[in-house]
Amino acid sequence: MSMRAALLAGVGVLLLGMASSVAAETYPDQSTALAACKASAHSNYPERPQATTDSYCGVAYPIYSSDAPVGDPTRPTVDAGWAVSPGLRAYGFPIVSRFNYFIWAASTTPSNPCGTLPHVSLYVDGKMLAGYTFPQNAVDPNTGATVQCAMTFTPSGAPIFNPYSGKWQTYGSAAPSGNLASGSGVKDGQGGDVPAVAPPTDFTNTPSTPSVCDSASCYNPASDQYCASSGGAQYCVSGGTARSSAGGCSGSSVVLCGGSPSPPLPPPSKVPDPPTQIVGQSKATQANPTTGATLPVVVNVYKPPDSAGSVSNGQTSGDSGPAPASSSPSNGSASGGQDCNSPPICSGDAPTCAVVSQSWLQRCGTSKSDADGDGMPDWVTKGLDDVGPPVGDTPVGSVVKTETTDTSVIDESGWAGNTCPQLPTVTLLGTEVTFGDQTLFCKWLSVLRGIFLLICAFISARILAGSKS
Numbered sequence: 111m112s113m114r115a116a117l118l119a120g121v122g123v124l125l126l127g128m129a130s131s132v133a134a135e136t137y138p139d140q141s142t143a144l145a146a147c148k149a150s151a152h153s154n155y156p157e158r159p160q161a162t163t164d165s166y167c168g169v170a171y172p173i174y175s176s177d178a179p180v181g182d183p184t185r186p187t188v189d190a191g192w193a194v195s196p197g198l199r200a201y202g203f204p205i206v207s208r209f210n211y212f213i214w215a216a217s218t219t220p221s222n223p224c225g226t227l228p229h230v231s232l233y234v235d236g237k238m239l240a241g242y243t244f245p246q247n248a249v250d251p252n253t254g255a256t257v258q259c260a261m262t263f264t265p266s267g268a269p270i271f272n273p274y275s276g277k278w279q280t281y282g283s284a285a286p287s288g289n290l291a292s293g294s295g296v297k298d299g300q301g302g303d304v305p306a307v308a309p310p311t312d313f314t315n316t317p318s319t320p321s322v323c324d325s326a327s328c329y330n331p332a333s334d335q336y337c338a339s340s341g342g343a344q345y346c347v348s349g350g351t352a353r354s355s356a357g358g359c360s361g362s363s364v365v366l367c368g369g370s371p372s373p374p375l376p377p378p379s380k381v382p383d384p385p386t387q388i389v390g391q392s393k394a395t396q397a398n399p400t401t402g403a404t405l406p407v408v409v410n411v412y413k414p415p416d417s418a419g420s421v422s423n424g425q426t427s428g429d430s431g432p433a434p435a436s437s438s439p440s441n442g443s444a445s446g447g448q449d450c451n452s453p454p455i456c457s458g459d460a461p462t463c464a465v466v467s468q469s470w471l472q473r474c475g476t477s478k479s480d481a482d483g484d485g486m487p488d489w490v491t492k493g494l495d496d497v498g499p500p501v502g503d504t505p506v507g508s509v510v511k512t513e514t515t516d517t518s519v520i521d522e523s524g525w526a527g528n529t530c531p532q533l534p535t536v537t538l539l540g541t542e543v544t545f546g547d548q549t550l551f552c553k554w555l556s557v558l559r560g561i562f563l564l565i566c567a568f569i570s571a572r573i574l575a576g577s578k579s
Contacts, residue, residue, distance in 0.1 A: 132190045134211040140199065144168065147201035147212040154205050166203035167212070174200045174211065186211065223248040224259030227286040230315040233331070236307030237269045238280040240399050241299035244309040245291035246284075258291040267334025267349045268405075271395040272322050274430045278397070281319045281331030284310075323423050323431030326390025326411045327366065336392065336409045339424035340364045340417070352407050353396055363417040367451075368409040375451050381412045385453040389413045389421050410453075450474035530555060 137143035147167035155163050176198040178185040186193040186200065192213055200211040227248055245258040265282040272279050296304040321328040327338045334349035345364035351357060357369020359376045367373040381387050390411040397404055413421050425431040456463035530552035535544045 143212040269397040324392035341419040
């Protein structure tokens with residue numbers, strides 16, 4: 111408050127003690143009350159500059175409150191009848207022996223400040239998917255209370271597992287949903303709890319973020335790209351391409367091919383001999399930003415024959431990545447070669463690297479008829495019909511003979527047939543005995559035949575049904 115305003119306020123207090131009457135008018139809202147106050151002040155003190163009279167309303171004299179405690183400078187005068195009604199505010203200034211109040215009713219209903227929070231970009235520990243929400247504090251301008259608002263998260267690319275910290279990390283943007291938070295934790299798109307992800311504790315806007323690097327390339331979560339460097343320039347393949355099953359290649363002086371779970375081979379026009387021109391391979395684990403499904407990502411880095419200079423992963427200070435090669439001595443290394451789209455990468459012992467390269471060529475070279483690059487000859491995975499010269503079909507009639515028959519060819523003359531067997535003549539104590547009338551015997555055999563066939567049919571049904579007992 112300026113010295114002039116303080117002096118006016120002191121004069122106002124003096125006049126307030128001398129005032130014998132109070133004038134009060136009620137207005138529908140604060141802006142209307144302020145306009146009426148300024149107009150009255152300018153009308154009553156026309157000889158003073160308007161800037162001075164305008165200051166009488168809420169600057170030189172405070173905004174008065176019926177809720178202020180006794181003795182507070184913002185407490186209305188004792189003879190102001192409106193002072194006993196809670197929730198009222200007023201502009202006011204003295205005119206000779208009268209104090210004028212311009213009153214309005216202040217809202218004490220809690221408001222929803224959740225639409226006023228800023229949009230921020232931030233790095234979150236955990237697999238934070240699209241549509242997830244987390245709480246953020248905001249201050250209610252009406253009540254001064256702190257409320258928790260729901261912020262909606264959108265990944266810039268996709269969550270990535272950082273092998274150096276052992277954590278999933280997600281970079282993206284958070285925007286106010288306009289709604290109050292339904293709890294203190296992270297929620298999914300359907301409002302369910304996500305206990306595996308903790309709400310961010312730092313709500314500071316972070317426009318850039320550290321990359322996660324492997325030996326051949328670095329993944330930048332902000333730009334959603336896998337990049338390598340050469341000659342001071344970056345060459346990148348998009349994260350969306352590298353996470354797709356078809357994959358793709360990008361770059362000129364340096365060519366990066368990415369895919370999930372395996373990248374395609376580079377175009378021959380750029381990289382005519384992949385086994386000798388591959389310079390590195392990166393492997394990463396990401397997640398589908400919508401479903402959370404894990405995606406293994408492989409990025410191969412090639413240096414075309416007409417390119418000069420060395421190729422590096424482009425790791426900078428602050429990035430998560432392997433230690434510099436000079437700090438970890440090695441006798442050589444070999445990687446890649448897991449399928450026919452990823453030639454082996456070998457350094458160190460030359461004879462060993464030659465064996466590695468020849469093994470891959472024997473398995474994946476064109477002489478092995480592995481056109482689809484899956485590491486197996488095509489005739490093994492596709493069948494002989496799909497490889498080699500075409501062979502005409504053999505007519506079925508030349509090797510198969512068809513014939514129609516009926517039950518007349520079935521031999522029914524056996525024991526279970528339709529004829530009753532003749533009992534033989536037997537010798538008993540030297541005397542031949544012949545059975546005369548066999549009718550009764552045949553009737554019993556007919557009954558036993560039916561029972562026997564019924565039992566056989568039952569056993570056959572159990573066998574066909576797969577019964578084990």
